[in-house]
Amino acid sequence: MNYILFDGATRAQLLPFTYTRPVADIRFGILTMRERWEYLLGYTTSTITEDYLANKWPMVEMEENIMINAAYFPTEELLIQIQNLKKSEAIFDNDDIVAFFSEEDAEVNFEKYSQIEIKGEVIKLENSWDIFAKNDKAISCDFQLVTQDKESEPIPSSNYVKNAENIFIEEGASVENCSLNASNGPIYIGKNALVMEGSLLRGPIAIGEEAIIKMGAKIYGATTIGPGSRAGGEINNSVLFQNSNKGHEGYLGNSVLGEWCNIGADSNNSNLKNNYAEVKLWSYQSERFENTGLQFCGLLMGDHSKCGINTMFNTGTVVGVSCNIYGTGFPRNFIPSFSWGGSAGMKIYQTSKAFEVAELVLKRREEEFTEEDKEILTHVFEETSKFRRY
Structure with a gap:
């Protein structure tokens, strides 16, 4: 059987991390979602994701395919349900599609599918x-x-x-x-x-x-x-996703760092508001700050972003892709992708400069900054331009 992991409806709620990867390649626990599914299924997987990511993560379709929503954690019960799927059957979690049987080039109409309710404990990545x-x-x-x-x-x-x-x-x-x-x-x-x-x-x-x-x-x-x-x-x-550094003194709590991030020495984040109130976090989906339901929430930083020494991040700060943050005081709680500066002000971090740094950083780990990587980051730069009002 050919297994394909698709991003699903929660992709926008997992930004900025899904700007530069499919949902399947988010790491938490020991493994990424893809590694976890492949380990249990015993097969390699391909991906349905955004068009601009598809060159790096292409879809491989065969005559018969099982499509799996990559936001769902493969519990034992769900694994059995997926392995037993037959033609024109789909697994649902209320209104969310968890997995379905697909034939090559066939139009998928879920009204004609037999709908199976997901069983057992449900673990899902719904928010960043x-x-x-x-x-x-x-x-x-x-x-x-x-x-x-x-x-x-x-x-x-x-x-x-x-x-x-x-x-x-x-x-x-x-x-x-x-x-x-x-x-x-x-x-x-x-x-x-x-x-x-x-x-x-x-x-x-x-x-x-x-x-x-x-x-x-x-x-x-x-x-x-x-x-x-x-x-x-x-x-x-x-x-911390792969190849990121928080190597010095300072505090990081209730936080997520994407790949190729670097936290400067003696930098800290707050993870609790002084009034102990519920933390609000920037939502890329609604383009405003939304309640998280959390009392503890720190820093969420997208790929290739960095901060200088003694940087201070407020509770519930979202930093986009390829940012360079430095200076005294607390920067804003939402820093758009490709921003350069700090509390004293921001300017646009041009892609030509960002690419030079990325190439050097990857070279230190004996990895190549490819044309595919450049195309992805160029797309992110253009897609996020509406957030940079400077």
């Missing part, structure tokens, strides 16, 4: 803040998945350890003279990751392949440090 708010559940589920029938590398005796059976260390990882407390959730340390001495880890925590945790880091669950990322200082209930 769900990436950190639902990370506890995602880490626990992924930990069971990726460690099943596998044996952890021995935990070096130099570490202080609580609940060792809830700690898994992959081959090549280095963890010495650290505190590993898995009493409240699992700790997963990926292949060739380095956890430097003096680090304090309190699960649930996922540390990706070749990630580095700097000396004396204090990391609380539920936190994901993605593959190739760098983490230091104090981090709480946050998700």
